Amino acid sequence: MNFNLISHQHKAAMRSPIYGKSIGIKLLMGFIFFIISLELLGFAFFVGTALAKQGGDPLNELLSYFIYFFAAMLILRSLMQKLPTMAAMPYLLLPIKKSRLVNFILTKPLYNILNIIPIIIIVPILIPLSAYLTSGQVLLILASIIICDLFVNYLAIYIKRVQIKYEIVFYIFLLSIVLFGFVDHFNLIDIKSYSASIFQSMIEQPVLLLVPAAMFLGAYFLNYRLLFGNFSLEEFSKGTASAKGSLSKLTYFERFGKIGEFMMLEMKMIVRNKRSRTLLMISPLFALYGLMIYPKPDMLEEIAMIFVIGVFMTGSFMMNYGLYLFSWESAHFDLILTSNSSYLNYLRSKYHLMVLSSLIMYFLVLPYTYFGFTILLVNTVALIFNIGANTFFLLYFACNNNKYMDVSRGAAFNYQGVSSQHFFLMIPLMLLPLILYAPFGIMGYSTLGLAFIGTIGLLGIIFHEKLLIAVTKRFIYKKYKMAEGFRIKS
Structure with a gap:
């Protein structure tokens, strides 16, 4: 009997349409x-x-x-x-x-x-x-x-x-x-x-x-x-109704009109689906990464190192969620395209959601100020850069992803919706601020380097509407290719 059950499981895996399409990812992993x-x-x-x-x-x-x-x-x-x-x-x-x-x-x-x-x-x-x-x-x-x-x-x-x-x-x-x-x-x-x-x-x-x-x-x-x-x-797999319905009582975002409605729908999607909910629950764990670095006094002198850590910690949810920004809604992407709402408001909601997540992560890492004021300064600059630069970077390149994702499936060893570009996209997200800082760090002007990166982030925040309009044009150009890819369920 056990042999038959193993045989059935093996055949189900081999005959799955995902098997052939994900073989490249499996070889890479x-x-x-x-x-x-x-x-x-x-x-x-x-x-x-x-x-x-x-x-x-x-x-x-x-x-x-x-x-x-x-x-x-x-x-x-x-x-x-x-x-x-x-x-x-x-x-x-x-x-x-x-x-x-x-x-x-x-x-x-x-x-x-x-x-x-x-x-x-x-x-x-x-x-x-x-x-x-x-x-x-x-x-x-x-x-x-x-x-x-x-x-x-x-x-x-x-x-x-x-x-x-x-x-x-x-x-x-x-x-x-x-x-x-x-x-x-x-x-x-x-x-x-x-x-x-x-x-x-x-x-x-x-x-x-x-x-x-x-x-x-x-x-x-x-x-x-x-x-x-x-x-x-x-x-049992759906969880308690009270836990999943708690967001329905949250009416604060309704005052923001269509943007608030989109944000509310997105947060409900995150909480109610296994893959996105797992990402939400593990994001606070990334805030613990500082415990590996900050207690070491010699590491606090490496501004470049603690800055990269600051970018990672304050933007952990934003980056992991933003890599699949439109794939999360691939099951009903056609409905979004045909809804009576502007694409600009749709992208504004995603921008504000990423900003909100970065702010929450920033407050979670504030206690690290105990190890020195430098950490507070670096994490603040990292937050500004994430909000003013990395959010638009994610919005722009998320338009290239057209792989369907079933958000009800678990996240562990689940490579549905994952492509090689997701691995390479994390490199500029983490290295770009380091590259911008490097010339100042080499010359010994660490504070000036942080000010330069912070200025870039502030400019992104000040001109965020113009940047969102530019991203919206990119989204409109790519929407049909994205919709075509999302219809292919594997």
Whole structure:
């Protein structure tokens, strides 16, 4: 029976119209994963060599970082791992036990490509440490890594499934990550010593491996119970009505006329569809990127570096959303073209929505002023440049995208609507301000460089109406080609 189910899934994938059209994207992503794997192998071997050379107790030092590793894997899986699914409705009409179908779905994560990352990292680290370890210790380390990663795997799946219906779960998860980083940064709890103690105990007393094994089985059971109880309920994937209808009570934007109506419709689309909602929920995570850079005093002297980070953080949602600016509405793009509204108002609404998202992200990163006034200055200039320049850059080049996108599908490993231009478009978005700043930075006039970039952004804000008119002409020129492409559903 399981073999037949696997065969059906394979045939469905091979016969899908998406398979042939997305093979280029799959090859590109496969190549990128191959390069990343080689880099991870090299980095892991370097870490193992460094641990072996420093003497002392390299095993204890290695084990002290295991909790950080699994926390990183939990975040990675939560962001990138696709939920295991199958077209279950046809099987419900056949004499197949629902429990068998649920178990089949829950075994699919065991074949996820992310599962090899722990092995790719830990094996090269252990090779230089082989002189300090017995074969039994090596096997126990590998066993603990595999079992704990299985627990993390199914925990991430459970969190993602529950947050579909209760989005508050995502924010609790996000808050937990922030608290973990806060506790670690200010050394409120010695996480490294706890990590070393826990995993050292597993190696010295293998019977303790039953604890993470029980945690894995518990996570599997939670997923099983959740799927079994909601296997054929459509409302589970749609979320609660109150959560999706909350925006209907927001009437503030109605005072802006047609522009406000367009913005309201766009925000409803973002909240009500899985792919756009996922992007909305993960955008605040990009604000945490500063924690990797700002606490290092020497990095604050690199104005160019913190400026690029400022552009990225204040414009994270704007950039990710703007890359597919018209594809989000590809399902009803023809209706937009035939509606009794001006295209200029339509583009104004998108411009103001991107401006609003950048302002929200700016206020989220304001607490980084704690690390210095320079950060506040740089982030302010980055915000002005994003609003006055990058928004129009995205509006202009979004007119070239004519690939259909189903916004109801998940975002993880979903390359529908993605083309090579999206990867290359991110380069000028991030590098253009750096190129503009470079001559001033080389000559040692950092403040003058920031003033120059800020002036460009201010000019874009002052003349935003003229720029929107120019983009509207581009949109009118490209609208028929865009509409033709959006009609091709894959």
